[in-house]
Amino acid sequence: MTWPIAILLAAWSVLPLPRQDLPDTKPISSAALLRHVAFLADDDLAGRGICTPGLDTAAAYIADAFRSAGLEPAGSSGSYFHSFEATVGVTLTGENHLIVKRGGETLPLELDEDFIPFGFSESGAFHDIEVVFAGYGITDPEQGYDDYAGLDVTGKAVLVLRHEPPRGKDAGWSHHALFRTKAQNARAHGAAAILIVNDPRSHPEGEEEDELVALRQGGRIGITALHLRERAGAHLLGDLDLAALQKEIDETRKPASRPLPDLRIDLAVSLERRKCMTKNVVGLLPGNSDEYVVIGAHYDHLGMGGTSSLATDEKPAIHNGADDNASGVAGMLELARVFAAEGTPPQKNLLFIAFTGEESGLLGSAAFVRETKIPLDRITAMINLDMIGRMRDNRLTIFGVETATAFREIVERTTPGLTVTTHGDGYGPSDQTSFYVKKIPVLFYFTGAHRDYHKPSDDVEKINVAGMARVTHAVYLAVR
Numbered sequence: 001m002t003w004p005i006a007i008l009l010a011a012w013s014v015l016p017l018p019r020q021d022l023p024d025t026k027p028i029s030s031a032a033l034l035r036h037v038a039f040l041a042d043d044d045l046a047g048r049g050i051c052t053p054g055l056d057t058a059a060a061y062i063a064d065a066f067r068s069a070g071l072e073p074a075g076s077s078g079s080y081f082h083s084f085e086a087t088v089g090v091t092l093t094g095e096n097h098l099i100v101k102r103g104g105e106t107l108p109l110e111l112d113e114d115f116i117p118f119g120f121s122e123s124g125a126f127h128d129i130e131v132v133f134a135g136y137g138i139t140d141p142e143q144g145y146d147d148y149a150g151l152d153v154t155g156k157a158v159l160v161l162r163h164e165p166p167r168g169k170d171a172g173w174s175h176h177a178l179f180r181t182k183a184q185n186a187r188a189h190g191a192a193a194i195l196i197v198n199d200p201r202s203h204p205e206g207e208e209e210d211e212l213v214a215l216r217q218g219g220r221i222g223i224t225a226l227h228l229r230e231r232a233g234a235h236l237l238g239d240l241d242l243a244a245l246q247k248e249i250d251e252t253r254k255p256a257s258r259p260l261p262d263l264r265i266d267l268a269v270s271l272e273r274r275k276c277m278t279k280n281v282v283g284l285l286p287g288n289s290d291e292y293v294v295i296g297a298h299y300d301h302l303g304m305g306g307t308s309s310l311a312t313d314e315k316p317a318i319h320n321g322a323d324d325n326a327s328g329v330a331g332m333l334e335l336a337r338v339f340a341a342e343g344t345p346p347q348k349n350l351l352f353i354a355f356t357g358e359e360s361g362l363l364g365s366a367a368f369v370r371e372t373k374i375p376l377d378r379i380t381a382m383i384n385l386d387m388i389g390r391m392r393d394n395r396l397t398i399f400g401v402e403t404a405t406a407f408r409e410i411v412e413r414t415t416p417g418l419t420v421t422t423h424g425d426g427y428g429p430s431d432q433t434s435f436y437v438k439k440i441p442v443l444f445y446f447t448g449a450h451r452d453y454h455k456p457s458d459d460v461e462k463i464n465v466a467g468m469a470r471v472t473h474a475v476y477l478a479v480r
Helices: 005-013 030-040 053-069 179-188 230-237 242-252 322-341 363-371 407-414 432-436 465-479
Strands: 081-092 097-102 105-109 115-117 124-133 157-161 193-197 224-228 258-269 271-285 292-298 349-355 379-385 395-399 419-423 442-446
Touching (some): 030 322, 030 465, 053 349, 105 230, 157 179, 157 242, 157 258, 271 322, 379 465, 395 465
Parallel strands (some): 292 349, 292 379, 379 442, 395 419
Antiparallel strands (some): 115 224, 395 442
């Protein structure tokens, strides 16, 4: 559905919002924010899927906004565009199998029922490979915890639990619980393959307890990697009980890793990757130093749906992504306009980046930190705006408040009247993670998930423009 901007503005102006929802957010323009969201979330852009004409239209719009604000081009070859090759699709091809071998008996497991390769997996084939149980597959020096301590996994397959030991009341998952982090850690310890099995005891609310992830695109990690259902893990462990092992680790806070000497597996993964050229959009407002602050937001969404869609109807449909993440891009563009209009150079260079490929695995932000000519130690902070358009009850979530000494005080000072939930570390499923893994301090602003997330119903008429203006204003104050 496409709503004329004049109607949206008129409707917003008469909403019966409480007085506390209408603070002074000058110089942020709510009308400009809504105008950007309405354009980017229009049906004509067909959901801004990666490597589609709709995403190209969005990129041109963002570049024009940077140009109109007076930002300098900071992409490739004097343009606003930082182009790179991205993997945008993964399909199974050739042989994909997992065969359990114990005591002279063999048990072939079933593809798509018992196991599936991860999209970030390497293709590879292994015969009679040894398997080691490595707990949660975590190495965390800060907590003095290492599932790999004393293990020799070189050239072997590691079997690890999904998620991580409980971290305390109200604590969410850390980056150690991520599939990719576990795979990277296994590779770093010399493993040839990793098998991540759904764990019996810890499942986030609303998550299917024993489902396999959809095969989707993702940057290669350098190790063959499979996702297993619990029953497949039980076949691998034999007489050992998966739930009992997990209970032991969770309650003692000590690893229960061990070799599985009577077990061998045959393993094969064959993936074909589809690639295309895509681009970030980058504009620079020069400052008075050689240091940089990055203000970013991803501008891609799901196009016509696909494996990341949460729609109950599997038929292709335009996913406009008004909140995810036309809202964040709108905030970034308005910040670029406001800072440029002040007429005096900021203290630090402000680098505004619209990232592509976030929905495909943080591809644009990863490509930027990999390819930028700016020394990464000159980037003193990265501020990420992702899904800032659905504020409810004045609530805002900010990640990364402990990634720099001053951040917590800055957040408290610049969010008056808001109920802010903070998270200390900078990891999370958005583009700030690509910077945080490079030791760059980050803040990630987010107004929360909702029932329209990754559905065709994430449309512009549901945007809370007043709330979006408050978030954008908070970022403005923090950067100043």
